[in-house]
Amino acid sequence: MAYAEQAETEALHEPKSFLTKYVWSQDHKVIAIQYSLTALFVGLIAIVLSGLMRIQIGFPGSLAFMDASTYYQAMTMHGMIMVIYLLTALFLGGFGNYLIPLMVGARDMVFPYVNMLSYWFYLLAVVVLLSSFFVPGGPTGSGWTLYPPQSISQGTPGVEWGIVLMLVSLAIFIVAATMGGLNYVTTVLQARTHGMTLFRMPLSVWGIFMASIMALLAFPALFVSAVMMLFDKLLGTSFFMPAIISLGQPLAHQGGSPILFQHLFWFFGHPEVYIVALPAFGLVSDLISTHARKNIFGYRMMVWAIIAIGVLSFVVWAHHMYVSGMNPYFGFFFAVTTLIIAVPTALKVYNWVLTLWRGDIHLTVPMLFALAFIVTFLVGGLTGLFLGNVIVDIPLSDTYFVVAHFHMVMGVAPVLVVFGGIYHWFPKVTGRMLNDTLGKLHFWITFLGTYAIFFPMHYLGFQGMPRRYYAYDNYAFIPQSAQELNAFITVIALTVGVSQLLFVFNLAWSVFKGRPAGSNPWGAASLEWQTPNTPPIHGNWGAKLPVVHRWAYDYSVPGIEQDFVPQTVSAEELEQMRQLSAGTTIAGVKP
Amino acid sequence: MSRLLLRNADGADPGGSWNRDPRGTEAGEGADRYQIARTGLRLFLVVVSSLFFLFLLAFIARSQMTDWQPLTEPLAPLANPWQLWVNSAFLVLSCIALQWARMAARKARLDATVIGFVLGGLFAMAFLMGQFWVWQQFVAWGYFVAGNPANSFFYLLTGVHGLHLLGGLIAWGRTVAKFLQRVPLPQLSASIELCAIYWHYLLGLWFVLFALLTSTPQTYEAIARLCGLR
Numbered sequence: 001m002a003y004a005e006q007a008e009t010e011a012l013h014e015p016k017s018f019l020t021k022y023v024w025s026q027d028h029k030v031i032a033i034q035y036s037l038t039a040l041f042v043g044l045i046a047i048v049l050s051g052l053m054r055i056q057i058g059f060p061g062s063l064a065f066m067d068a069s070t071y072y073q074a075m076t077m078h079g080m081i082m083v084i085y086l087l088t089a090l091f092l093g094g095f096g097n098y099l100i101p102l103m104v105g106a107r108d109m110v111f112p113y114v115n116m117l118s119y120w121f122y123l124l125a126v127v128v129l130l131s132s133f134f135v136p137g138g139p140t141g142s143g144w145t146l147y148p149p150q151s152i153s154q155g156t157p158g159v160e161w162g163i164v165l166m167l168v169s170l171a172i173f174i175v176a177a178t179m180g181g182l183n184y185v186t187t188v189l190q191a192r193t194h195g196m197t198l199f200r201m202p203l204s205v206w207g208i209f210m211a212s213i214m215a216l217l218a219f220p221a222l223f224v225s226a227v228m229m230l231f232d233k234l235l236g237t238s239f240f241m242p243a244i245i246s247l248g249q250p251l252a253h254q255g256g257s258p259i260l261f262q263h264l265f266w267f268f269g270h271p272e273v274y275i276v277a278l279p280a281f282g283l284v285s286d287l288i289s290t291h292a293r294k295n296i297f298g299y300r301m302m303v304w305a306i307i308a309i310g311v312l313s314f315v316v317w318a319h320h321m322y323v324s325g326m327n328p329y330f331g332f333f334f335a336v337t338t339l340i341i342a343v344p345t346a347l348k349v350y351n352w353v354l355t356l357w358r359g360d361i362h363l364t365v366p367m368l369f370a371l372a373f374i375v376t377f378l379v380g381g382l383t384g385l386f387l388g389n390v391i392v393d394i395p396l397s398d399t400y401f402v403v404a405h406f407h408m409v410m411g412v413a414p415v416l417v418v419f420g421g422i423y424h425w426f427p428k429v430t431g432r433m434l435n436d437t438l439g440k441l442h443f444w445i446t447f448l449g450t451y452a453i454f455f456p457m458h459y460l461g462f463q464g465m466p467r468r469y470y471a472y473d474n475y476a477f478i479p480q481s482a483q484e485l486n487a488f489i490t491v492i493a494l495t496v497g498v499s500q501l502l503f504v505f506n507l508a509w510s511v512f513k514g515r516p517a518g519s520n521p522w523g524a525a526s527l528e529w530q531t532p533n534t535p536p537i538h539g540n541w542g543a544k545l546p547v548v549h550r551w552a553y554d555y556s557v558p559g560i561e562q563d564f565v566p567q568t569v570s571a572e573e574l575e576q577m578r579q580l581s582a583g584t585t586i587a588g589v590k591p
Numbered sequence: 592m593s594r595l596l597l598r599n600a601d602g603a604d605p606g607g608s609w610n611r612d613p614r615g616t617e618a619g620e621g622a623d624r625y626q627i628a629r630t631g632l633r634l635f636l637v638v639v640s641s642l643f644f645l646f647l648l649a650f651i652a653r654s655q656m657t658d659w660q661p662l663t664e665p666l667a668p669l670a671n672p673w674q675l676w677v678n679s680a681f682l683v684l685s686c687i688a689l690q691w692a693r694m695a696a697r698k699a700r701l702d703a704t705v706i707g708f709v710l711g712g713l714f715a716m717a718f719l720m721g722q723f724w725v726w727q728q729f730v731a732w733g734y735f736v737a738g739n740p741a742n743s744f745f746y747l748l749t750g751v752h753g754l755h756l757l758g759g760l761i762a763w764g765r766t767v768a769k770f771l772q773r774v775p776l777p778q779l780s781a782s783i784e785l786c787a788i789y790w791h792y793l794l795g796l797w798f799v800l801f802a803l804l805t806s807t808p809q810t811y812e813a814i815a816r817l818c819g820l821r
Binding site for chain 2 (some may be wrong): 003101178181182185189190191216223227228231236237238239252254255256260264473510
């Protein structure tokens with residue numbers, strides 16, 4: 001029996017108690033909210049850490065507690081939290097959980113119990129990570145890449161407890177991500193409703209689906225490196241640790257290969273960029289199409305581009321290691337693959353722009369964020385082309401140019417989509433609209449602010465300002481003008497950081513006081529907006545699952561007065577709509 | 592130009608034409624619960640394969656360092672790995688028993704299913720105890736985990752493999768508990784099928800690990816050259 005038919009015949013076991021409904025919930029929507037709130041919470045911690053770092057860089061010595069160790073600890077935790085515990089968790093655990101079943105017409109994820117476990121393992125990973133702030137020595141300060149031998153050698157902050165907790169937390173996170181990923185992929189493959197073919201799925205689902213597959217294949221690399229480093233740290237093995245003299249004493253390790261760790265880490269690390277980017281690509285495609293009232297340009301091309309990027313992202317990892325002393329032929333290979341992956345990525349950007357072209361663009365808050373994403377991703381992507389070339393990367397590798405690049409492409413751009421996505425789907429989640437004025441204020445401060453922060457960093461990088469230093473005063477090769485620019489960046493960064501409270505306030509206020517949204521405030525065609533209840537109730541669809549007749553992008557269809565056609569509208573119903581529209585027009589003309 | 596772009600947008604997409612009759616509205620895509628569970632398990636096995644593939648690549652890369660002391664040298668513990676052969680026999684028996692239970696369940700033969708399933712789990716436990724015994728032998732001979740990277744990998748790989756089997760035994764134990772609660776066989780056949788698939792995979796994986804752990808440095812070198820690691 002097909003899933004959709006079976007789902008219609010089975011009784012819905014709606015949770016009754018508060019605990020099973022809101023805490024130990026197996027409902028994908030509740031789990032999505034749990035994931036999202038936890039991710040946003042740790043994200044705020046990471047923003048505070050970045051503020052502390054910026055104060056130190058812009059105004060050295062103004063924070064009494066900020067020494068080199070504290071700075072590196074803040075840097076490490078900021079990077080790891082943002083990449084793993086915020087962006088990955090929010091895109092897959094938050095958006096993935098909420099949108100996949102609703103967008104493919106399922107009642108829930110196919111393994112709801114495992115889905116629930118996934119969230120609680122994620123929360124455990126977060127708790128273990130944050131607990132490192134309170135152990136002797138504090139969290140690890142080895143940089144978010146955790147390169148050995150430094151990360152487990154004396155002299156590095158958090159070498160006793162911090163690094164162990166970080167590695168254990170990562171291992172737990174990977175277990176959580178695997179449980180979630182198995183759910184997302186299997187749900188897409190097996191639980192689509194009547195008529196929902198793969199090539200009728202919204203691009204959001206395609207992006208999250210491909211990112212989940214990549215996560216399932218790439219996270220084991222991080223798991224392997226974390227386990228092997230834990231062995232090196234706790235059991236004294238020498239997987240990664242070479243013979244080394246530390247603080248004047250030879251260590252017991254010998255023969256290990258730090259480069260092996262780098263390969264394993266980046267075999268995870270580069271796909272991780274696209275594990276974050278592909279869901280962003282998908283979500284932004286839906287945002288642009290909906291708010292430009294125009295079908296997405298080149299849907300099939302977009303899908304194949306997502307798949308191509310997913311595959312190619314597994315053969316570019318060593319472009320992060322040009323300065324590790326690799327064989328020049330390897331450098332050539334990875335530079336070529338890096339340039340090749342730009343092709344499907346550029347194709348997506350062209351298609352977004354062509355979707356906008358002559359569209360009926362509504363400058364709503366989600367659309368503003370989507371447009372901002374396109375330009376930000378373009379800027380970050382272009383500097384990626386610079387750095388993908390070995391000869392350019394080597395002089396720039398340890399400068400602020402790299403900091404600017406990866407923050408634009410992997411930090412700001414996906415975060416803009418996160419915001420756009422939340423402004424877009426918040427009405428479906430809560431039944432209320434977010435405040436528009438606050439939203440626009442939040443957008444302009446964030447968008448202009450991030451440019452004011454990261455654009456000058458490109459210039460600082462070209463000037464040769466090295467990254468990873470905790471204080472830039474008293475270095476003869478760093479001019480005073482650079483220091484002034486650093487102070488400027490810090491002021492803007494603090495402003496942007498504080499302005500995120502506008503967003504938090506807007507979320508909290510609008511949940512209770514926001515304007516009622518109705519079931520489909522944006523006039524969107526995709527399935528999640530066609531639920532019988534808003535917010536959707538347990539089981540999503542009532543007695544019968546929806547039947548899908550078309551793709552998710554029928555906007556501004558000629559001859560139809562309503563400027564969108566939901567996926568659930570059949571050919572016959574469409575014909576009726578057409579006749580009705582013709583009648584309306586005639587009736588409108590005659591008087 | 593405008594019309595060309597619009598035509599491309601419409602023509603390129605299957606659902607883009609609003610005149611086109613939709614396909615697949617009669618039968619929903621997808622499958623029943625067992626099919627879903629089997630897909631989930633297969634995906635999980637892909638993840639496990641990725642995990643061990645990366646462990647093995649790390650193994651090969653590390654084996655090319657000069658401090659590697661092979662475990663297959665004449666006086667080393669794996670010069671004559673007869674204990675590992677005994678353990679392998681237990682795992683093979685475990686898989687046979689589970690396969691027998693799987694086939695009996697398909698024919699709705701309860702007694703044979705229960706016997707096969709329970710025996711499968713017991714043989715798997717024997718395998719795990721055998722592996723632990725090998726670890727004790729290693730320790731007794733002074734081959735500690737940090738003594739040499741070859742030792743480290745032996746403990747690591749056999750340990751991770753054993754943990755996966757232990758996870759399988761938890762699922763096995765839950766199914767045995769349901770047998771004891773007299774849950775009807777048709778409701779348990781999916782669990783039996785999934786256990787059997789998982790066990791067969793772990794047997795195959797064990798033979799790959801066994802072959803690699805007992806190979807000579809020359810074999811490692813050949814693989815390393817093939818992979819561009821040397």
